[in-house]
Structure formats: structure tokens, C-alpha cells
Amino acid sequence: xxxxxxxxxxxxxxxxxxxxxxxxxxxxxxxxxxxxxxxxxxxxxxxxxxxxxxxxxxxxxxxxxxxxxxxxxxx
Amino acid sequence: xxxxxxxxxxxxxxxxxxxxxxxxxxxxxxxxxxxxxxxxxxxxxxxxxxxxxxxxxxxxxxxxxxxxxxxxxxxxxxxxxxxxxxxxxxxxxxxxxxxxxxxxxxxxxxxxxxxxxxxxxxxxxxxxxxxxxxxxxxxxxxxxxxxxxxxxxxxxxxxxxxxxxxxxxxxxxxxxxxxxxxxxxxxxxxxxxxxxxxxxxxxxxxxxxxxxxxxxxxxxxxxxxx
Numbered sequence: 047x048x049x050x051x052x053x054x055x056x057x058x059x060x061x062x063x064x065x066x067x068x069x070x071x072x073x074x075x076x077x078x079x080x081x082x083x084x085x086x087x088x089x090x091x092x093x094x095x096x097x098x099x100x101x102x103x104x105x106x107x108x109x110x111x112x113x114x115x116x117x118x119x120x121x
Numbered sequence: 122x123x124x125x126x127x128x129x130x131x132x133x134x135x136x137x138x139x140x141x142x143x144x145x146x147x148x149x150x151x152x153x154x155x156x157x158x159x160x161x162x163x164x165x166x167x168x169x170x171x172x173x174x175x176x177x178x179x180x181x182x183x184x185x186x187x188x189x190x191x192x193x194x195x196x197x198x199x200x201x202x203x204x205x206x207x208x209x210x211x212x213x214x215x216x217x218x219x220x221x222x223x224x225x226x227x228x229x230x231x232x233x234x235x236x237x238x239x240x241x242x243x244x245x246x247x248x249x250x251x252x253x254x255x256x257x258x259x260x261x262x263x264x265x266x267x268x269x270x271x272x273x274x275x276x277x278x279x280x281x282x283x284x285x286x287x288x289x290x291x292x293x294x295x296x297x298x299x300x301x302x303x304x305x306x307x308x309x310x311x312x313x314x315x316x317x318x319x320x321x322x323x324x325x326x327x328x329x330x331x332x333x334x335x336x337x338x339x340x341x342x343x344x345x346x347x
Contacts (some may be wrong), residue, residue: 062224062225063227105184
């Protein structure tokens with residue numbers, strides 16, 4: 047099955063990439079956007095979605111600095 | 122003293138590290154697929170972009186056969202040094218606490234910095250008086266040392282911070298100006314500055330050689346080889 051893992055910097059950790067994006071927005075006319083955070087999206091095909099948590103902890107995310115969310119197809 | 126410098130696809134400071142080690146002892150390269158570290162006293166995990174630094178710096182290298190052997194080497198109490206990308210690999214592998222985040226400037230920094238030797242009581246800094254300054258270059262994109270405040274307190278409490286950027290010279294937003302740390306046992310050092318690029322006055326400073334000289338003076342522990 048096709049799964050998606052969303053990885054983002056943990057709350058409270060400075061995210062310079064998000065800041066850079068945020069600073070660029072007013073020049074494009076987007077003045078009402080704030081708290082931009084930039085993360086990663088990993089899409090993968092898995093047979094056993096129960097093992098995804100372990101996979102995230104061991105490789106896809108570094109739990110010290112990142113949070114992750116696993117999305118599986120509905121149904 | 123036999124040094125072994127790990128070489129990953131994407132390493133770029135392996136040759137300089139090898140040359141630096143060769144000034145104070147015997148040195149050879151260890152290809153990332155090698156698992157036999159027999160005869161090697163000190164392991165150096167050099168800088169560069171191991172496996173392209175995909176996902177996170179050091180995240181893939183951590184699973185290489187050589188690093189699994191390095192984990193055993195460290196567990197046997199034998200010295201391991203990770204420089205720059207090597208520091209990132211050691212954090213990812215759990216040999217050192219914390220993580221290295223992208224620089225707060227979001228820019229790659231490449232410049233000479235001064236670091237203060239916080240402790241000369243480690244195998245890596247015996248040839249550097251405590252409180253002395255070393256002039257060593259940094260060059261990295263992800264060098265901002267991070268750990269939660271309570272972890273930092275514990276690290277500082279046990280004297281784990283070995284090198285700190287001189288106030289005002291922190292190039293990356295690193296927590297508490299931390300430039301280099303040791304593990305609890307004191308046999309694993311990770312540092313962002315590149316001592317291997319500062320071993321000859323010709324290139325501006327030979328201060329980095331003191332780190333290698335410190336190691337060369339260390340007797341290999343009598344522990345069973347990993």
C-alpha cells in the first residue's frame with residue numbers, strides 16, 4: 047500500500063528554511079502569512095504498515111529534532 | 122599509533138585527515154564497506170557529504186558496515202574522532218548525544234574561527250592547555266549543535282563540552298557556542314571545525330595538529346580489540 051510520511055522540525059526548534067520562505071512572501075504580495083515551517087514528505091510503498099513507525103524512528107526522522115506523521119490510504 | 126580514516130562515497134576531507142594523521146603516526150584509509158578495524162587504534166570519521174547527505178546529514182552513513190564496526194570500536198573504549206560530517210554521523214549513530222541542524226543563517230559557512238579548549242583532560246586535547254585558543258577553519262551547512270536544554274545541562278555538568286567557539290565567532294547558531302563534545306566515557310569526540318585543515322603554518326594555522334598530537338600520545342587501552 048502507498049503510505050506517506052510527513053516530517054517537520056519539532057516545535058520550538060529554529061527552522062531557518064521556514065524563516066527564509068516567510069521573509070520572501072511579502073515581496074510577492076503575501077503579507078498575511080506567518081509561522082512558516084518547512085519539512086519533508088516521503089512517499090513509499092509498504093506491505094506491512096505496522097513497521098512504518100520503527101522505520102520512521104530509525105531512519106526517516108530524527109526524533110530528537112523532528113516530528114513525523116504517518117498517512118495511510120483511507121479504508 | 123595507527124589511525125584509520127573512514128572513506129565514504131561523498132567524503133571529501135579523507136585525504137587531508139590521512140595526511141594530518143600521518144604527521145603524528147601511521148595512517149590508512151578504511152573503505153566504508155570494510156568491517157575489520159583490527160590493528161587500528163584511532164578511528165577518524167572525516168568530513169564531506171557521505172552518501173550525498175540525503176535525508177539528513179549523516180543519516181545514511183550511520184548504517185554503513187564501517188560505522189557498525191566503529192560503534193564496536195567505541196564500545197571497546199578505543200578513540201573515535203568525527204569531524205564535521207563525521208560529527209553528524211556520530212550523532213546519528215547514537216555515539217554522541219544531540220544533533221546538528223542547518224546553520225541559522227541558512228548559508229554554507231567557510232571561515233577561520235577560534236575555539237576555546239574547555240578541557241585538556243581528554244585524550245583529544247592533552248596537548249592543548251585548558252583555556253587556550255585554537256585557530257581552525259569551519260566549512261559546513263549544518264553545524265548548529267542542538268540538544269534540549271536539560272541534555273545540554275547534563276553535557277556541561279559532566280564536562281562533555283570540549284571546544285567552544287570564542288564569543289562572537291559562533292558561525293552557525295550552535296547552542297551555547299558548542300563546537301566539540303565528548304561522550305560520557307570520554308573516548309568519542311565530535312567537532313565541527315576541521316583540525317585536519319590546520320596542520321601547517323603555510324595554510325594559516327597549525328593549531329589543529331595539537332588534536333592529532335594529543336591522540337598520538339595516548340597509549341592504546343589494553344581492552345580486547347573490537
